[in-house]
Structure formats: structure tokens, C-alpha cells
Amino acid sequence: MGGDGAPLLELDEVVAGYDEVDVLRGVSLRVRAGDVVSIIGANGAGKSTLLRTVFGMVAPRAGRIRFAGDDIAGQPPVKVLARGIGYVPQGRCNFPAMTVDENLQMGAYLRRDDRIRSDIDALYARFPVLAGKRHAAAGTLSGGQQQILEMAISLLLTPRLLLVDEPSLGLDPRMVEVIFDTIAAINAGGTTVLMVEQNAKKALSVSHRAFVLELGRNRFEGTGRELLENADVRAHYLGG
Numbered sequence: 001m002g003g004d005g006a007p008l009l010e011l012d013e014v015v016a017g018y019d020e021v022d023v024l025r026g027v028s029l030r031v032r033a034g035d036v037v038s039i040i041g042a043n044g045a046g047k048s049t050l051l052r053t054v055f056g057m058v059a060p061r062a063g064r065i066r067f068a069g070d071d072i073a074g075q076p077p078v079k080v081l082a083r084g085i086g087y088v089p090q091g092r093c094n095f096p097a098m099t100v101d102e103n104l105q106m107g108a109y110l111r112r113d114d115r116i117r118s119d120i121d122a123l124y125a126r127f128p129v130l131a132g133k134r135h136a137a138a139g140t141l142s143g144g145q146q147q148i149l150e151m152a153i154s155l156l157l158t159p160r161l162l163l164v165d166e167p168s169l170g171l172d173p174r175m176v177e178v179i180f181d182t183i184a185a186i187n188a189g190g191t192t193v194l195m196v197e198q199n200a201k202k203a204l205s206v207s208h209r210a211f212v213l214e215l216g217r218n219r220f221e222g223t224g225r226e227l228l229e230n231a232d233v234r235a236h237y238l239g240g
Contacts, residue, residue, distance in 0.1 A: 007066075008033040008161055008192050009054065014063035014073075016053040017216075022061070023049040025216035031161070031209075036183065036193045038203040038224065040237055041213035047196040048090060050213070051163045054194075055087045056080045067161070082110065086159030090166040090196075092146045096139025100130055100149060103138050107153035116156070123152045127182070144175030148182055155186065162186065164195040168202070180206055200237050204228045212237060 009031040017023040023046045031037045039047045052058045054065060056077040065073040072080055077087070094103045104123065108116045124131035127148055133141060138149060147167055154162055167183065168176040176199065184206055187193050197203035204210050207224035212233060220233055227233045 006033050007031065008068060009194065010064070010066040011050075011054070012064040012066075014050075014053060014060050014065060016049060016058050016060045016063075018049075018058070023216050024053065024060075026063070027213065027216065027218060028063075029211050029218070029221070031192060031194050033160070033192055034187075034190075035208040036187050036195065036206055038200075038207040038210040039194070039196045039213060040198075040200040040203055040210060040227075041219070042237070044215075045213040046216040047213055048165050051087065051165050051194070051196055054080070055085060055163055078110075081157065081159075084158075084160040086154035086157060086162045088147075088150045088154050088162065088164045088167065090169060092143070092150070094138040094146060094149055094153065097137055099135050100138055100141070101134045103149060104130075104153060104156065107156040110157060119156060123155065126185075127152055142175070144171050144178055147171070147175075147179055151182060151186065155191070159191060161192045161194060164193060164197075166196055166198055168197060168199050176202065201228070201239075204238075 007030045011027055011029050013026045013028055014024050015022055015026055027050060039050060041047055049058060053060055056075050059074045067083060067085060072083060104120045129145055130149060130152060167179050180202055183193055195203060204224040204227050210224050210227050211218060212220040220227060220230060
């Protein structure tokens with residue numbers, strides 16, 4: 001899709017961590033409305049902590065976080081969610097004993113309108129793999145199918161920005177392609193995406209912009225193509 005230059009999310013010199021340890025040590029980034037933006041880096045660089053801090057699960061110790069021009073630093077997740085930021089965490093977080101349809105209904109728990117059923121049906125049309133499994137327990141789906149379900153659940157609150165943490169983790173190569181196609185389709189539908197991903201080459205190939213974190217600090221930034229072609233990034237983060 002590609003953004004129009006207007007920053008939807010802004011982080012300025014954000015410091016955050018757990019207990020007495022700072023994991024983010026002054027991270028700054030901009031996410032333009034309409035973009036897919038990837039965060040890559042080695043394990044322990046602070047990538048997932050960055051998403052958790054934006055979503056309010058980790059309180060920043062310093063710095064500024066603005067969404068659509070408003071300060072959201074330190075707000076609890078339910079308020080961040082209500083502002084229009086969705087979050088698909090690492091791992092499978094659905095209700096495994098409940099059906100796919102029941103999981104989708106749970107995803108609309110903040111809504112009080114009469115369009116929930118029609119919106120769920122629209123998601124089935126958008127993600128046919130879920131339509132064929134609507135009456136199956138979520139826990140019986142494959143890892144890739146569960147990842148698609150997680151993203152579909154998040155879309156029921158029509159987020160302006162979707163945070164996605166390691167969407168391809170543990171999936172076979174065929175499902176990795178499906179997941180990235182799904183992310184591209186979500187973006188094409190008008191949702192801005194900020195993604196943490198260990199498959200750096202694939203992430204950069206679908207990203208409008210990307211950032212490399214190293215030990216909780218900005219190391220590189222640029223378009224996905226620029227970072228794919230950067231010799232230092234290739235040598236240290238893309239396997240040469």
C-alpha cells in the first residue's frame with residue numbers, strides 16, 4: 001500500500017525494560033500511515049519489548065510514544081486497543097478448546113454494535129482457510145492456520161495499526177509464504193503494520209521501511225530494499 005508521509009506512530013528516545021534492566025535504550029522510529037514496517041535484529045535486541053511497550057504491556061521509563069498525534073506512553077493495553085492499535089503476540093494465544101467462530105466472536109468483545117456477525121462473515125470470505133474450519137476447535141488448526149486466526153481476531157476491532165510479533169515463527173516454508181501474503185493483504189486493506197520478524201530477508205522484502213535494533217538501540221534504518229542491499233546488514237543480519 002505505502003504511506004503518504006504522515007507519521008501514525010512516533011517513538012522518541014524510548015527507554016523501557018523489566019525490573020532494573022533497560023532493554024530499550026533510547027529507541028526512536030516513525031511509522032507512516034499505510035506502511036508495512038519491520039523491526040529486525042538479533043535475539044535480545046529489544047524487538048518484542050518495543051511492541052509490548054507500544055501496546056502498554058511494558059511502561060516506558062523515558063521518551064515519548066505518540067499515536068495519531070496523541071501521547072499514549074504508559075497507557076494500559078485496553079486503552080491502547082480502543083485507540084486503534086491491535087496486537088498479535090508471539091505464539092498462539094487463542095482459546096484452543098473453543099471453535100474458530102467462537103474465537104472470532106471473542107475478538108469483538110469491545111464492540112457494542114450489530115455488525116459483528118456480518119464482519120465475521122466478511123473475514124471468512126477474506127480468509128477461506130478459516131471458513132472451512134469455523135466449527136473446529138482452534139487448537140486443532142495448524143500453526144499457520146492459528147496465526148491467520150490470530151490476525152483475523154485482531155481485525156474485528158478495525159485497528160489503524162497492527163503490531164505483529166514473529167508471525168512466521170515455527171512455521172514450514174509454505175505457510176511462511178501464506179502468512180506474509182496475509183500480512184500484505186491486511187496492509188492493502190488499509191491497515192498499517194509494524195512487524196517484528198526473525199526471517200529478516202522475507203520481512204525486508206515486503207516492508208516499505210525497516211529498522212535494525214542492536215542491544216536496545218537503533219542500528220540501521222531505511223527502506224526494505226535499502227537494507228536488503230546494505231552490505232553491513234547483509235553480513236550481520238541476513239547471513240551474508
